[in-house]
Amino acid sequence: MLRLYFFISLMCLVKSDPDETCPSFTRLSFHSAVVGTGLNVKLMLYTRKNQTCAQVINSTVFGNLNMTKKTTFIVHGFRPTGSPPVWMEDLVQGLLDVEDMNVVIVDWNRGATTVIYNHASSKTRKVANVLKEFIDQMLVKGASLDNIYIIGVSLGAHIAGFVGKMYNGQLGRITALGYREPLGNIDFYPNGGLDQPGCPKTILGGLKYFKCDHQRSVYLYLSSLRENCSITAYPCDSYRDYRNGKCVNCGIPQKESCPLLGYYADNWKEYLKQRNPPMTKAFFDTAEEKPYCIYHYFVDIITWNKNIRRGSITIKLKDKAGNITESKINHEPAIFQKYHQVSLLARFNQDLDKVSTISLVFSTGSVIGPKYKLRVLRMKLRSLAHPERPQLCRYDLVLMENIENVFQPILCPKLQM
Template identity: 85%
Template sequence: MLNLYNTDETCPSFTRLSFHSAVVGTGLNVRLMLYTRRNRTCAQVVNSTFLGNLNVTKKTTFVVHGFRPTGSPPVWMEDLVQGLLDVEDMNVIVVDWNRGATTVIYNHASSKTRKVAVVLKEFIDQMLVQGASLDDIYMIGVSLGAHIAGFVGKMYNGQLGRITALGYKEPLGNIDFYPNGGLDQPGCPKTILGGLRYFKCDHQRSVYLYLSSLRENCSITAYPCDSYRDYRNGKCVNCGIPPKESCPLLGKSNKQFSPCPSLTVLSPCFAVYHYFVDIITWNKNIRRGSITIKLRDKAGNITESKINHEPAVFQKYHQVSLLARFNQDLDKVATISLVFSTGSVIGPRYKLRVLRMKLRSLAHPERPQLCRYDLVLMENIETVFQPILCPKNLQL
């Protein structure tokens, strides 16, 4: 176990304070705790006059936490330190400014951020004297820690190797990621009845997304887009298809792993799996409505997507491409079910006459695409069928 929080005198621990400290306020005290692959579980306290075991020829990553209204250590810190060391042989420095960040008044904590940045600059200056390069200095800032990282970057005129800011809405980076549009995150409480999680869950998700990006079996693909609405309407998922450039990956992905695409749900790698459902209809009149699609494999695993973010317009002999998002990725689909709905509570029930349906995976474009022909979907009634492989001329 990483010795961030214990009271063992031989291994410095991250400052643990109480809610009482948050109420009365705390004066600023910054401690820099160095971890390397040689001392993964026991930190070494370093400062601008003592660099300790820091190897200036290697990359150095500073991890800077944010506002701590209860005084407790960040629950994600241990996983982040270990994840970074798993990815690369580097120096990881935990910036412990809990004495200063612990307060119930946010402005009191934010007023100390520039002072923390000055401490970090003094330390980095000494690293540079010893032969370190700004290109090898990386900062990960969470919440107010992101502001601290930004202040340090400004002090070096934007010459730091990289800054990752977790917890800011406005676009300000070389690239900005907005999981689920950057608003409410799946699995987080929607009302204040969720207690403390209501205030921190959405905000903290950025940290866990970053942690997921460090895992070798889960790189998180993002799709450049002008708006979340355009994305959900399937207008922004063509990156990576030649001749376009590859899709950007969220977080610190130094290797190209098998994709675990884009927006988040509650799964081990915080990802959903994207498919296009292409439908050509032959109704004489225009039909407007939503489609719910369910996939089932031979083992009985089922995953479902309700594509209802914006009613689709089905016109005779026109293909409508719907973006479906599933929280499971079924390798071999045995059956597909479709439900068509206009959303109307009263009035007649409509039919959607499907000339052809095609299912294609965005996560694995190399997989054979699945088709079905001549379906009649009765409104609000589930239609289950076995798909067949699309002809080669449709595998595009």
């Protein structure tokens, strides 16, 4: 079965220029994009033996490629300006840092460089044929399909899919970066899969407006290769259910682990085997900037207002060092009823180990009209990422609408749920 994981020999292979000491990705100009380019495919191998200097390989010359190790192919997509992908070098180095493997860049810039998208997309099956021919020769030399991994970006994801189909779904793994509809065993949807935080919202953002959201998938994958940022995703039927805290059971001890975005998503495949069909959607939120990690907490609130109150909560945390992080839980109004606990999923850009003060703001969102009070019988803060941490409580608060209430929390009783 084809394993797809989702913050998809009509040409000759280009040989290395003998005068080029370290072969590099094909660099073309916008003029080339206007006049169009014929297809040539160049395969460039990086290993820990030649981590910074590529070897050009083909189906008869394999260089340092070790057939017993994992081989990861990186396939780029549409290149309307002819420039190399700015993320390519970081991705190569990140992969080699986390595992001793073969990393092969599939450089089809001569073919992908055009201002007409359909001209580039028409060449994708031919690129897939080149990869099929190369992998066939790898298999003859003793390689295993289980050790073949393809990372495809944009049109490169389609190429990866075509190769996977040629092998009847027997490739070890495919990661497709850049497609919205569910295709894989697990499909990741950062921030719901639409607009990404930190990206321009209007065309006034220039070229970044057209590529920022789409390109974010690559940078989120890159973040998974860094030790300081492991992005947790939550299997869920919808983004709304995730935002409402209905899909975080995988983060609770004694439950199945939550899938991690990116390179280590493969660790979740044992849980996928238990699903029928073995497919799932996973949602998560990200910060606006690198490394994009978000830290999840539950804010449990029990109120004792006589009447129902509807509104949003903004919570701010501060530690003794003066670090501050804030979460606005305002995606939809929360409904507070007397003596009923409301559990709100808060997302923070920083993970403060020891919180010294908490502030809460209640708002109905009304610009005109009376101001309301929210009478809080108990507030509790608990970390999802670190459930072993002590839970923090505060009792008997009155929140005046749009007025910040700052207080020092106390440890919750251990038996309290």
